[in-house]
Amino acid sequence: MRGFYIGRFQPFHNGHHHMVEEIAEEVDELVLGIGSAGDSHTMRNPFTAGERIMMVSKSVDELDLRTYPVPIEDLERNSVWVSHVQSMSPQFDVAYSNNPLVVQLFREAGVEVRSSPMFRREVLEGAELRDRMVRGDGWETLVPDAVTDVIEEIDGVERIRRVADTDANGDDNADPE
Numbered sequence: 001m002r003g004f005y006i007g008r009f010q011p012f013h014n015g016h017h018h019m020v021e022e023i024a025e026e027v028d029e030l031v032l033g034i035g036s037a038g039d040s041h042t043m044r045n046p047f048t049a050g051e052r053i054m055m056v057s058k059s060v061d062e063l064d065l066r067t068y069p070v071p072i073e074d075l076e077r078n079s080v081w082v083s084h085v086q087s088m089s090p091q092f093d094v095a096y097s098n099n100p101l102v103v104q105l106f107r108e109a110g111v112e113v114r115s116s117p118m119f120r121r122e123v124l125e126g127a128e129l130r131d132r133m134v135r136g137d138g139w140e141t142l143v144p145d146a147v148t149d150v151i152e153e154i155d156g157v158e159r160i161r162r163v164a165d166t167d168a169n170g171d172d173n174a175d176p177e
């Protein structure tokens, strides 16, 4: 059986990793949708699709699970989003998501969806991690080691601080949360 799990993964954190570990107990293969793939260099979406593919691929490498990362760009129209996803992805039998809109769109399209309880959500949330990076508060223990390595390689903390400044100055390119 093949599953599908999409997120923006800005960055990929231990909550996402925990969810992939749980999914791995139910499927043989997993498509990892890299959502909002066209977005980068904003406070909400600092990392490119390619950088997020590195984070995800290196993090799940240790698991006994074949994975396929697939970038998925956003569309103006929610009503055709599931078809768009299916057009970009290997075929899958079940979608995994805790995002209410994603769950609704898949169910309306007749795709089986499974959700799971949030794991340590008080700290394992992308927005919280990005804020910690800007403030210089400890974030490294909240992501897989592979993600720390990728963020260091791409100088990701400096990137987030710069785009946080841009957002704060009301620049046109800003994408406020």
Ligand SMILES: Nc1ncnc2c1ncn2[C@@H]1O[C@H](COP(=O)(O)OP(=O)(O)OP(=O)(O)O)[C@@H](O)[C@H]1O
Pocket: 006, 007, 008, 009, 010, 014, 015, 016, 019, 044, 096, 097, 098, 099, 117, 118, 119, 120, 121, 124, 125, 126, 127, 128
């Ligand atoms: N701590 C967590 N435990 C379980 N599932 C999670 C957790 N955090 C996110 N998810 C789920 O993973 C998927 C992808 O989430 P997403 O990439 O938006 O992360 P996020 O932490 O919610 O980020 P952001 O704060 O940037 O929106 C969604 O279905 C989301 O509900």
Ligand SMILES: NC(=O)c1ccc[n+]([C@@H]2O[C@H](COP(=O)(O)O)[C@@H](O)[C@H]2O)c1
Pocket: 006, 007, 008, 009, 034, 035, 036, 037, 073, 074, 075, 076, 077, 078, 079, 081, 098, 099, 101, 102, 105
């Ligand atoms: N109309 C659309 O393009 C559409 C609809 C639903 C979800 N999505 C995307 O799917 C991803 C869902 O991931 P999150 O659960 O991380 O929000 C996001 O990248 C979101 O933008 C896009």
